[in-house]
Amino acid sequence: MELSCLEKYTVKNTVITSRLDPNLLQDDRVLESLLSFEEHFLPRVSYFKCVQTEVKPYMRSMLTNWMLEVCERKCEDGVFTLAVNYLDRFLAVVPTRKGHLQLLGAVCLFLASKLKEARRLAPVELCAFTDNAIKPDALLQWELLVVDKLNWDLAAVVPNDFIEPIVAKLPLPGDKLPLIRKHVQALVALCATEFSFTAYPPSMMAAATIGAVIRKLQLDSTDPARSADNRLDLLAKMIHTETDRLKACQEQIERFLVTGLQEGRWSLKRAERGPTPRGRTPLHLSCAPTDVRDVHL
Numbered sequence: 001m002e003l004s005c006l007e008k009y010t011v012k013n014t015v016i017t018s019r020l021d022p023n024l025l026q027d028d029r030v031l032e033s034l035l036s037f038e039e040h041f042l043p044r045v046s047y048f049k050c051v052q053t054e055v056k057p058y059m060r061s062m063l064t065n066w067m068l069e070v071c072e073r074k075c076e077d078g079v080f081t082l083a084v085n086y087l088d089r090f091l092a093v094v095p096t097r098k099g100h101l102q103l104l105g106a107v108c109l110f111l112a113s114k115l116k117e118a119r120r121l122a123p124v125e126l127c128a129f130t131d132n133a134i135k136p137d138a139l140l141q142w143e144l145l146v147v148d149k150l151n152w153d154l155a156a157v158v159p160n161d162f163i164e165p166i167v168a169k170l171p172l173p174g175d176k177l178p179l180i181r182k183h184v185q186a187l188v189a190l191c192a193t194e195f196s197f198t199a200y201p202p203s204m205m206a207a208a209t210i211g212a213v214i215r216k217l218q219l220d221s222t223d224p225a226r227s228a229d230n231r232l233d234l235l236a237k238m239i240h241t242e243t244d245r246l247k248a249c250q251e252q253i254e255r256f257l258v259t260g261l262q263e264g265r266w267s268l269k270r271a272e273r274g275p276t277p278r279g280r281t282p283l284h285l286s287c288a289p290t291d292v293r294d295v296h297l
Contacts, residue, residue, distance in 0.1 A: 025168035041156035043092035054098040064193040078160040083112035084192045162206035183213040203239040208250040
């Protein structure tokens with residue numbers, strides 16, 4: 001039996017990706033396995049109420065937006081949401097000083113890039129994104145602390161893991177799939193910056209985001225209302241949840257996106273663009289880490 005390597009080399013100094021395996025995507029066991037493990041990787045408590053005393057929700061929002069800025073320029077899809085998963089799980093068990101919060105965010109990015117990237121982020125590179133407010137030695141010391149508090153359980157299930165298995169089972173036009181994937185990945189990342197969405201499991205966030213994107217792109221058939229209902233039923237059945245609960249999550253995501261656009265927290269161009277290819281010189285990120293340091297994170 002011959003094994004063929006399906007890795008695809010892109011532009012020099014950019015990422016190395018592998019092709020999607022249709023056998024895995026169509027196998028129901030893949031989705032069932034993800035569903036069986038996802039609860040294990042959720043934060044156990046609402047940590048702002050019972051664990052954290054210095055760290056506030058707006059600080060998490062500022063930090064995750066800075067992390068997203070870094071990932072948009074330097075990382076592949078999935079690094080950001082995995083890093084936020086580490087961040088939330090750590091904050092759910094360890095009371096943290098606000099002066100250590102940006103260091104914690106950088107460590108979470110460092111760990112997630114090791115797991116997801118073909119070429120992980122370098123400590124010096126991450127420190128540069130903070131205008132050298134943190135040092136490589138501190139980053140490496142905190143790396144050990146974070147993995148210890150996470151019990152070295154780093155292969156977490158995040159919404160990105162559900163996107164391809166769900167999309168593969170939906171009756172969608174093939175020529176629209178790249179556009180759908182692009183919008184879903186972007187919207188999943190934006191939702192990860194909002195703490196209220198941690199109440200939903202990754203499978204529901206993925207399914208609701210896919211539903212919201214399909215609705216936004218107007219890909220329903222001649223009867224949009226009936227198609228939307230059928231799609232919600234199908235999505236709910238896939239992830240073993242109630243249709244009403246999935247619908248409520250999708251509506252919350254749609255409100256979150258509209259509110260963010262109206263308030264100018266992001267632009268449509270940012271919501272639609274993908275990560276900057278690796279190797280491209282990043283833009284100056286003083287707007288992100290400086291804002292974070294202004295509140296002494």
